[in-house]
Amino acid sequence: MKIAIASGKGGTGKTTVAVNLALSIPNSQLVDCDVEEPNCNLFLNKELEPIASSKITVPNIDEELCTYCGKCSQMCRFNAIATLPEKVIIFPTLCHSCGGCILDCPEHAISGREKCTGIISRSADMEDHPRLYEGVLNIGESMASPVIKELKRWIEPDAVTIIDSPPGTGCPVMTTLEDTDHCILVTEPTPFGLHDLRLAVEMVKIMNIPVGVIINRSEEGNLIIEEYCDKENIDVLMRIPLNKRIAELYSQGIPFVEEMPEWKERFSDLFEKIVNEKVLA
């Protein structure tokens, strides 16, 4: 069972929900796929050990063989190779590792070179619940998806998996959501929150993943998210109130289920509900 926690808008509380939910499910594992800004461990403080790196293959030019014919630059649709009269310049951050330049070079002057773009780590103590897996995109690298793909390869298939997604609706999010069983969208009851929730719902629908919503910083009498969810026939799974105690614990880096055990029960019930729905489906 893989449950992804996503949102259109950033800063709505994805990480808060992911961490508290994982803490409320025995034997679960938590996978931080927000590789541009991984924050789950700020709330768990686990000792992590690196276990793998994500690599992409970028072209390596043998200048002895190169005739500067420029075919590779024409083949590359990502503008990652520029051919000058006596020099070829590679832009590795633009390269998508398609291998087209290698195939097209008439002099066989191009080979593939592996380049590390990110690091995958996991809890050093695997008994310490929840087990945490985290990917970090190296500074200056542009493509998050290869790091997320490598990270997801480490998911233990039999354990309950909570996945913290990046914000937005772009390729890193779609890579994160692929093959998940359920998506929880976390939003806030503001016009920004509603606008970006709509975008996220459309994306999840295209991907055909069952979806539910958690309203964070929910206020009495403000129903803009509920009205939308009603219309779209989407379950509001939980409301986390705009609450001083929760905000304080957040700023100190303490998951609020640790100090407010009634919430552990609520998260655990929410999980049961998702499991039952899946069984019924």
Added chain:
Amino acid sequence: MKELVVISGKGGTGKTTITASFAAMAKNAVIADCDVDAPNLHLLLRPRIMETHSFYGMDKAEIDLEKCNECYNCQNACNFDAIDDALIINQHICEGCGVCEYVCETDAINMVKKISGAVFGSATNHGTMVHAELRIGEEASGKLVSAVKERARSIALENENELIITDGPPGTGCPVLATITGADLALIVTEPSLSGMHDLERVLQVTEHFEIPAIVCINKYDINEKNAGKIEEFCNERGVEVVGKLPYHPSPNMAMREETTVVEYRKNVLSEGLKALWERVVSELDQKEVTLLPAR
């Protein structure tokens, strides 16, 4: 002409609220929304669309099964596993590299242009705004960011605008790199939470890596003054200037409901803080000119 970009690393720290207020205070600026995955600036500036340009993402491979001789060269050569055993090309997975077209024995594969969004030039009460819409499920946000920036630049050149103010995306990846490329100054908006502090450090590493001058604003500094102090200390050590500290205030949500900016909504401590911040940012931008001039 200069370019100011507002970024944050962490989402939800107040980039759009601040950018919109800047737009309302700026004279002679073009406003650009580069958060194309989750654009919100239009909800505050209410643009009236004047021009629409189709945005073409990467071309996508299409296969003509009538011409296909089932050699499977395409499937073998595709590094993205976008072609299944029935030789159907998954349009969401295809990255548009053209390798399948290249290896096809019978010219059965063509790379086809696909509209994957639009770039808009719009009028607002505070000048021209360039923004975009990405079709759901399309994956070329970096390219679309570049298209927004290009359009904003050419409008600014045409109309002799002195400044482009850009609302950036969260994160440190492709769309952020496309946003900060060529910028004169990055204003990083952070908040005194552990996540805000952690993400500030990462995004500062990115601006340093690409040699974009950066300044910092601490939003909602009073939700944790101890952490706010730590951020100031950290920035000091790094030689990065903290140009503003804004208090937590309910007016951004109230202004948002009225579809307006905080500085236009009502005079309060936050709107005053935003005015002071804007003056500081303008003077930083002006100083940039002085330092960039050759020594005399």
